[in-house]
Amino acid sequence: MKCLLVAGGTVSRKQLLEMYEQMQHPFTVGVDHGTIVLTEAGIKVDMAIGDFDSVTDSEKDTLKNVEVVEELNPVKDDTDTEHAVRYIAEKNFDEVVLMGCTGTRLDHTMDSIFILKILSEKDINAYILDTNNKIYIRKGMITFNKESLFGKYISILPYSADTLVSEIRGFKYNADNLQLIRESGRGISNELPGESGYIKTDDYIIIMETKD
Numbered sequence: 001m002k003c004l005l006v007a008g009g010t011v012s013r014k015q016l017l018e019m020y021e022q023m024q025h026p027f028t029v030g031v032d033h034g035t036i037v038l039t040e041a042g043i044k045v046d047m048a049i050g051d052f053d054s055v056t057d058s059e060k061d062t063l064k065n066v067e068v069v070e071e072l073n074p075v076k077d078d079t080d081t082e083h084a085v086r087y088i089a090e091k092n093f094d095e096v097v098l099m100g101c102t103g104t105r106l107d108h109t110m111d112s113i114f115i116l117k118i119l120s121e122k123d124i125n126a127y128i129l130d131t132n133n134k135i136y137i138r139k140g141m142i143t144f145n146k147e148s149l150f151g152k153y154i155s156i157l158p159y160s161a162d163t164l165v166s167e168i169r170g171f172k173y174n175a176d177n178l179q180l181i182r183e184s185g186r187g188i189s190n191e192l193p194g195e196s197g198y199i200k201t202d203d204y205i206i207i208m209e210t211k212d
Helices: 013-022 034-040 059-065 080-089 106-114 116-120
Strands: 002-006 027-031 047-050 068-071 095-099 125-129 133-145 153-158 162-169 175-181 196-210
Touching (some): 002 013, 002 034, 002 080, 013 034, 027 034, 027 080, 034 047, 034 059, 080 095, 080 106, 080 116, 106 116, 116 125, 116 133, 153 175
Parallel strands (some): 002 027, 027 047, 047 068
Antiparallel strands (some): 162 196
């Protein structure tokens, strides 16, 4: 089962429609204003979650057409996106694509990246997608194939304050026992010159495939 989650950040309608078709009509979750984004793109919303503080009164009429709506208290300890991700993590999805999780609100962008770990811990293939970036969190043996890369550059960042990457092979910059720390950009902007490569680590890392 596949799930497409759309939050209230920046979304390319063209990319959204392409992803929806590529996923062959997945279960859709609108997070707050993401519900409006899905509806305006002509995509049926299966579930809407949020406090809907960024939805106008006229737009709220859209919620009447959504079968399941979970309206959250705006005074809470988590974000709407985190609440939705925790809900999704308990379902039987094997792939989750999150859109509208990046944009001008860098606080929400960073938080959305960090909460990807909730899905990774459940062995769900989950990633944030926008027009320039594909972002995900993994550990273990992570393989890369050039033909399926989203962008030219591959960057890795530590999820925790101190992360050990035991091997990087097949890349422009290979390494053994690479210590990643937040104060250094040693894992930024690597490339895959050949057809394939891999990264091996027992720690969670943030991976970004970027186009420019």
